Amino acid sequence: MVNPLLVLDLVERTGALPVGGTTTVPLGEVAREHETELVALWCERNGNELVGVRDGVATVRRGRSPDPFAELAPDQVPGTRLWIYTNFDCNLACDYCCVRSSPQAARRAVGADKVAQLADEAADAGVSELILTGGEPFLLPDLDDLVAACTARLPTTLLTNAMLFRGRRLQMLQRMHRDRLVLQVSLDSATPELHDRHRGARSWERAVAGIRIAQAEGFRVRVAATLEPERFTELEPFRAFLDTLGIARGDQVIRALAHRGVAESGLELTLESLIPEITVTADGVYWHPVSADHDDHLVTRELFPLRDAIDEVRRRFVEIRARADAAAQWFPCA
Amino acid sequence: MSTPLIIGSVAYTPNVVTIWEGMRDYFAGGPAEMDFVLYSNYGRQVDALLAGHIDIAWNTNLAWVRTVAQTGGECRALAQRDTDTVFQTIFVARAGSALGGLEGLKGRRLALGSQDSAQAAILPVHYLRQAGLTSGGDGGGDVELLRINSDVGKHGDTGRSELDALRAVVEDRADAAALGVNTWEAIGRDELMPGAFEVFWESPTYSHCNFTALPTLDDERVAPWVAQLLAMDFDNPAHRPILEMEGLRQWVLPKLDGYASLFEAVEEQGISPRW
Numbered sequence: 381m382v383n384p385l386l387v388l389d390l391v392e393r394t395g396a397l398p399v400g401g402t403t404t405v406p407l408g409e410v411a412r413e414h415e416t417e418l419v420a421l422w423c424e425r426n427g428n429e430l431v432g433v434r435d436g437v438a439t440v441r442r443g444r445s446p447d448p449f450a451e452l453a454p455d456q457v458p459g460t461r462l463w464i465y466t467n468f469d470c471n472l473a474c475d476y477c478c479v480r481s482s483p484q485a486a487r488r489a490v491g492a493d494k495v496a497q498l499a500d501e502a503a504d505a506g507v508s509e510l511i512l513t514g515g516e517p518f519l520l521p522d523l524d525d526l527v528a529a530c531t532a533r534l535p536t537t538l539l540t541n542a543m544l545f546r547g548r549r550l551q552m553l554q555r556m557h558r559d560r561l562v563l564q565v566s567l568d569s570a571t572p573e574l575h576d577r578h579r580g581a582r583s584w585e586r587a588v589a590g591i592r593i594a595q596a597e598g599f600r601v602r603v604a605a606t607l608e609p610e611r612f613t614e615l616e617p618f619r620a621f622l623d624t625l626g627i628a629r630g631d632q633v634i635r636a637l638a639h640r641g642v643a644e645s646g647l648e649l650t651l652e653s654l655i656p657e658i659t660v661t662a663d664g665v666y667w668h669p670v671s672a673d674h675d676d677h678l679v680t681r682e683l684f685p686l687r688d689a690i691d692e693v694r695r696r697f698v699e700i701r702a703r704a705d706a707a708a709q710w711f712p713c714a
Numbered sequence: 715m716s717t718p719l720i721i722g723s724v725a726y727t728p729n730v731v732t733i734w735e736g737m738r739d740y741f742a743g744g745p746a747e748m749d750f751v752l753y754s755n756y757g758r759q760v761d762a763l764l765a766g767h768i769d770i771a772w773n774t775n776l777a778w779v780r781t782v783a784q785t786g787g788e789c790r791a792l793a794q795r796d797t798d799t800v801f802q803t804i805f806v807a808r809a810g811s812a813l814g815g816l817e818g819l820k821g822r823r824l825a826l827g828s829q830d831s832a833q834a835a836i837l838p839v840h841y842l843r844q845a846g847l848t849s850g851g852d853g854g855g856d857v858e859l860l861r862i863n864s865d866v867g868k869h870g871d872t873g874r875s876e877l878d879a880l881r882a883v884v885e886d887r888a889d890a891a892a893l894g895v896n897t898w899e900a901i902g903r904d905e906l907m908p909g910a911f912e913v914f915w916e917s918p919t920y921s922h923c924n925f926t927a928l929p930t931l932d933d934e935r936v937a938p939w940v941a942q943l944l945a946m947d948f949d950n951p952a953h954r955p956i957l958e959m960e961g962l963r964q965w966v967l968p969k970l971d972g973y974a975s976l977f978e979a980v981e982e983q984g985i986s987p988r989w
């Protein structure tokens with residue numbers, strides 16, 4: 381039989397806690413499994429939560445942990461958006477590329493069939509937006525089919541460096557659905573110097589030209605800039621420039637450079653610090669697009685059923701938040 | 715804004731702050747706004763009520779009985795929790811003891827909670843007496859009492875002394891313990907740890923806490939406050955966390971005959987009307 385003193389200790393220690401606070405109770409060595417089960421049952425019955433058991437000590441929270449999804453903006457809830465890396469090769473080789481893309485990078489394409497299946501399963505699983513990225517998607521000869529499969533099911537955003545809108549590739553663009561597709565173009569500065577320093581000579585000029593072509597073709601264009609965190613204080617001239625390009629303020633996305641891929645510096649990103657954005661590549665399902673080439677952020681190698689991968693990301697997110705909450709309780713600063 | 719009613723409450727857990735801030739928010743903007751003051755023990759709170767520092771005291775049953783005694787029966791109970799109308803004392807022993815009822819305690823040791831806990835000390839002695847048993851410490855009487863006086867002043871609210879009484883049973887320093895039904899629930903009754911404890915007697919139901927006011931408090935201020943209190947709704951997600959924390963589903967009008975046993979017990983045991 382388990383030790384009844386364990387439950388008496390649980391009642392006493394949690395009774396002295398504010399709701400949300402955590403406490404620990406040591407478990408006996410002999411009947412540890414039994415006692416863990418008892419603590420879990422007691423928590424369940426009394427509306428508390430067993431945070432975890434480590435080294436023979438159970439951590440218990442008074443009350444249940446807050447719903448981590450409730451704290452997120454609706455579009456941040458994992459499973460609201462699905463990112464798909466259509467391919468990893470790129471006509472550029474930016475020095476901060478988070479997935480190490482370049483003309484030499486292997487293509488690793490998901491393929492039109494799988495993209496169509498992903499779009500179907502995503503729509504069925506409650507995803508409300510698809511985001512296609514790479515590499516440079518316009519290197520794919522069948523990109524228009526792939527985009528059509530996506531826009532047929534969900535509103536879609538296509539990320540591109542906008543440098544390839546000529547000939548056959550321009551014709552692919554022209555075949556895309558203008559109302560269901562937004563193009564998101566990378567542009568880092570109001571003048572060529574900084575953009576070209578990271579992305580290569582004349583890349584700024586060609587990206588700006590590409591933005592104008594896409595707009596002339598009737599597409600809504602969003603611009604996304606990747607900046608070192610210290611440059612966030614001097615955004616206004618850049619925004620003013622984007623205004624002149626006719627990019628709505630809401631379509632001007634500025635994000636910080638991440639220390640991922642070939643970037644030598646930038647924000648350190650971990651599973652704990654990132655709100656997951658479910659991301660599919662040819663190699664598996666990842667936690668976030670910024671780390672889709674890093675095994676530490678791999679969720680599963682199985683792309684299908686997509687719903688299982690989404691559930692797994694949500695489960696891990698809840699677990700990580702609960703752990704972070706408990707850690708905050710263990711290390712109060714004042 | 716109306717002048718808020720000031721409610722006194724004893725801070726026996728940190729959640730009391732959350733509960734009363736939630737209550738204050740619930741009443742804010744209504745016809746009877748409230749604020750609160752926290753006390754470290756019921757003696758201090760009842761003194762404050764009598765001195766007019768607070769309008770309403772959230773009192774235990776013993777604090778109610780003592781307020782009645784000090785006001786010559788003039789004070790009023792305004793409302794209580796649904797759970798306060800059916801409170802009980804539970805007598806438990808180690809599983810397999812087969813004491814069969816209060817008579818089974820003859821010649822045995824009973825662990826009691828804090829001396830000022832109605833459920834775990836005052837009423838249990840009353841029930842023994844009603845069963846024809848005498849009791850005392852160190853073998854005096856039919857039942858030997860092991861009194862565990864922790865958290866005195868809080869009238870047993872923390873439940874700590876009851877847990878200590880149960881520990882005494884587990885460690886064979888006592889044969890049985892008397893505790894409030896809330897503590898019995900908190901340890902999972904005899905369902906969570908079958909083979910640990912068994913109940914050998916349950917008391918009749920009695921009343922526990924209530925909101926106590928003096929007759930000087932204007933009914934025009936009290937009535938809308940009570941009406942709004944009774945309107946708190948367990949199914950309303952904004953109200954529910956507070957109700958859960960305070961341990962009720964519904965506020966109800968007080969059941970005054972539920973205090974009769976405690977009035978008798980206090981009289982028999984010569985418990986002082988103050989502190």
Ligand code: SF4
Nearest residue numbers: 470472474477481515
């Ligand atoms: S950052 Fe974008 S454009 Fe640059 S190499 Fe990577 S995928 Fe290509």
